[in-house]
Amino acid sequence: METVCMQIVLVLLLLIVHRLDGSLSPALQDLNQPQQLPVDLEPEFEGTIQNISSPTGREAILTCSVKNLGRYKVGWLRASDQTVLALQGRVVTHNSRISVVHEDFRTWRLRIRQLRESDRGCYMCQINASPMKKQIGCIDVQGECPFPCDCVLF
Numbered sequence: 001m002e003t004v005c006m007q008i009v010l011v012l013l014l015l016i017v018h019r020l021d022g023s024l025s026p027a028l029q030d031l032n033q034p035q036q037l038p039v040d041l042e043p044e045f046e047g048t049i050q051n052i053s054s055p056t057g058r059e060a061i062l063t064c065s066v067k068n069l070g071r072y073k074v075g076w077l078r079a080s081d082q083t084v085l086a087l088q089g090r091v092v093t094h095n096s097r098i099s100v101v102h103e104d105f106r107t108w109r110l111r112i113r114q115l116r117e118s119d120r121g122c123y124m125c126q127i128n129a130s131p132m133k134k135q136i137g138c139i140d141v142q143g144e145c146p147f148p149c150d151c152v153l154f
């Protein structure tokens with residue numbers, strides 16, 4: 001009776017060890033791999049872009065923060081039609097109300113001055129990694145036009 005009991009315990013132990021082994025092996029494989037160099041780190045967004053709401057005529061700023069950018073680039077696009085507005089710190093759209101502020105290596109702010117209702121919508125901060133990474137922030141433009149304000153002309 002005692003030996004049967006021992007055998008059952010042994011089988012159970014073996015099963016447990018087998019399972020543990022199965023779940024541990026990927027971690028062990030990771031340990032065996034050579035240390036990754038910093039250049040191999042994948043770029044990542046830090047936090048999320050905050051949506052904003054602003055009246056026409058004012059300015060709106062969307063902030064995109066990225067870490068481990070490495071050799072990749074950050075772009076700002078208009079989400080509705082995928083128009084590229086800026087690449088890295090350079091504005092590529094012919095819209096003098098749009099600018100990009102690049103700060104402390106990792107932050108790209110899209111700034112739209114003299115907001116118009118047509119600016120309402122979502123904007124995409126994109127990293128040209130593979131696969132491409134993106135984050136979206138939206139601007140709600142309220143119709144109230146403070147005086148003086150040139151927004152009614154367009």
Ligand SMILES: *[C@@H]1O[C@H](CO)[C@@H](O)[C@H](O)[C@H]1NC(C)=O
Binds near residue numbers: 050
């Ligand atoms: C911003 O607004 C969009 C669209 O309404 C929504 O999908 C997204 O979750 C919002 N982001 C935050 C941070 O609230």
